[in-house]
Structure formats: C-alpha cells, structure tokens
C-alpha cells in the first residue's frame with residue numbers, strides 16, 4: 001500500500017523540527033518529518049544558538065520575545081530540555097553607530113523587551129573583564145542568553161514523536177509531486193509519500209527543494225567559523241556579547257568555556273552546503289582570538305584552544321527568513337533562509353507557520369516574511385546594515 005501523510009516536513013533542523021512539533025501539538029493528523037541525514041545534521045548543529053531580543057522591527061522583536069519565553073519554559077513549550085542559560089545579551093556599538101541602539105531600544109521596550117542602555121563606564125563596572133576601548137554605547141538584555149542547538153532540536157522531535165510524528169532519517173526528498181496548482185506528494189530516496197501539505201524547511205538546501213517544486217529562491221551561502229576555548233580558572237562573568245566595533249561575538253559555553261565567532265558586516269565566504277569543509281583553519285582562529293584578546297585582555301596567553309568548526313549561513317537578500325504559504329502552489333510552504341539568526345526564531349516561527357497551515361490565525365503576524373516581499377519591494381533593513389544583527 002502506498003504511504004500517505006497529512007503533512008510532510010522536509011528537513012529536521014530547528015525550523016523543520018519546530019514546524020513538525022507545532023503541527024503535532026495542534027493535532028494536525030499524520031505528520032512526517034524527513035531528513036536526508038540525521039536529526040540536526042545540517043546548519044543548526046553548528047549554531048552558536050544565541051537567544052537575544054535585539055531586533056529592529058516589530059515582527060523580529062515579537063518573535064524574539066516569544067522565543068525567550070519558549071526557551072525559558074522549554075519543557076512545556078519545546079517538549080524537553082534546550083540547555084538555555086540566561087546569562088544576558090549585550091551589544092556594543094562603536095562611535096558613529098550609537099543610533100543603532102538609541103533608535104531601536106524604544107521600540108523594543110514598547111513591545112515588552114527588558115533592555116538597558118549602558119555607557120562604556122557602566123559596561124566596565126558591570127563586567128570588569130572587558131576593555132571598553134572603541135565602544136561608545138551598549139545595551140544589555142538580562143533575560144537573553146544561549147541554548148544548546150542539538151539538544152533543543154532533539155527535544156522538539158522526540159516530544160513530537162511521542163504525539164505520533166513519523167521521523168524518517170536518511171531519507172532524501174527527490175521530487176515534489178503536483179497536479180494542477182496543488183501539491184499531491186513527495187518522491188523520496190525510499191519511495192513516494194502522498195500528501196496535500198509540504199513544508200520546505202531544508203535550510204541551506206531550501207533553494208534546491210524549491211526548484212523541485214518549480215519555485216525559485218535567491219540565496220547566498222557563507223561559511224561561518226567558530227572556536228571553543230577553555231578559560232583560566234577564576235575568569236569572571238560575561239554575557240553573550242556582540243562586539244559591533246570589532247565585528248565578532250563571544251559567550252560562555254558552559255562552565256569554564258567560551259565560544260567565539262565572527263560577526264557581520266564582513267566578506268561572504270562562498271561555499272556549497274553539500275560539499276564544504278565543516279572544520280576551520282588557523283587564519284580564522286587567529287583572527288577571532290586577536291579580537292577577543294583586545295576586548296578581554298586578561299585572556300591573552302591564558303586560554304586553551306579546544307576545537308573549531310564552521311557552518312553555512314543561508315542568506316536571503318534582506319537577511320530575513322522566508323516563511324509562509326506559496327500562493328503559486330497550494331499546499332506548499334516555505335520555512336528557510338535563516339540568514340545566520342534563526343536558531344532562536346525557529347520555535348516561534350514553527351508555531352506561527354503551523355497555525356497558518358492549520359487555517360488558524362497565528363498570534364504573531366508573520367506575513368511580513370512572505371516570499372513575495374522581494375518582488376513587491378517590501379523587504380527588511382537593519383539599523384546595523386546588512387548582516388545577521390537584524
């Protein structure tokens with residue numbers, strides 16, 4: 001007998017896992033989650049998983065607020081542990097870029113974000129490990145932090161599985177079946193599945209899946225590097241810190257460890273998500289460490305390099321994801337284009353898209369993320385310029 005499902009979600013990264021989790025929570029019927037590899041084997045696996053609320057527009061801020069609520073109550077909202085650590089998030093602006101903070105903090109506060117503007121002296125007083133040279137202004141969100149991307153994705157999938165989700169690892173989607181203007185199923189490396197609903201949550205492979213459905217997306221791919229370091233004993237507290245002056249970030253990575261990554265704007269490092277090298281190299285690590293030692297001078301010669309790796313960003317033309325129905329193909333939905341900042345937004349986006357699929361009105365209006373915004377010229381821009389500090 002041929003296989004059938006009420007919905008097929010393609011891709012078991014944070015976005016696909018979140019959509020599948022939310023659909024099963026709504027009791028949508030038989031939902032299948034397919035991944036060509038294992039659960040969380042794509043870009044989510046390499047995510048820094050910083051969970052901040054510093055966004056510069058209403059939809060971003062509302063989604064990020066909901067994200068913090070979901071991570072804070074992970075067992076209930078995400079179906080299990082997420083490893084969320086509420087250590088705070090701070091972004092620091094160089095002279096000339098203070099407006100990026102001053103202009104958006106009032107909007108963030110009006111929507112409910114707790115965020116405090118700090119002078120360089122106040123930063124130094126609160127975090128004595130930091131050298132504030134080259135910093136003009138900062139803002140700090142005490143409720144933000146970071147999570148564990150693999151643990152979070154697995155929790156979402158495992159809890160959905162308990163509600164009946166069928167999970168197919170090692171099963172690649174090879175075709176999208178359509179009749180007239182509507183989806184009728186998918187073909188896969190292990191046979192076809194008839195379904196009226198297909199969600200393309202294939203992350204950096206989303207454009208390839210789109211082509212199978214006859215839908216074109218513009219994506220840029222960039223390889224992004226990170227390193228984990230062992231800290232000297234007695235090192236003080238730091239929040240997740242985005243250093244816009246030097247364009248890099250760092251954050252605690254569990255007890256005695258620090259994670260460092262490169263930030264935007266910078267040059268794209270183009271590569272193919274299918275064939276790129278997920279390791280890193282000496283040059284990237286040296287560059288990140290130099291920036292870290294300038295900002296945290298007490299760490300020079302006192303950290304031990306543990307490991308480094310790289311993940312792919314799937315970047316849309318305006319650095320915001322594409323999420324929603326595709327009017328040209330009934331039953332087909334898009335949920336990718338995370339552009340380097342959609343780990344945290346995955347769960348609230350999954351929740352909102354599941355509502356759209358089920359014909360309910362989502363609590364957060366995600367229509368600004370529709371694919372057609374590009375041809376309509378109704379795109380996003382960030383106070384920080386092009387990049388994932390959106």
Ligand SMILES: Cc1cc2nc3c(=O)[nH]c(=O)nc-3n(C[C@H](O)[C@H](O)[C@H](O)COP(=O)(O)OP(=O)(O)OC[C@H]3O[C@@H](n4cnc5c(N)ncnc54)[C@H](O)[C@@H]3O)c2cc1C
Pocket residue numbers: 010011012013014015016034035036037038039040041042043044045046047048049050051171172173174201202203204205209224225226261310311312313335336337338339340341342343344345
């Ligand atoms: C280095 C790095 C640091 C980051 N830091 C942060 C951060 O601090 N905070 C934040 O919010 N975001 C961050 N991000 C961004 C965030 O991690 C991504 O936006 C998000 O994880 C993307 O998830 P996804 O589910 O769209 O894609 P993926 O996790 O890549 O999942 C897509 C899945 O689709 C599967 N797939 C592909 N083709 C097929 C097929 N034909 N059939 C079946 N399955 C298929 C793949 O195997 C993969 O598992 C970071 C990203 C990187 C790379």
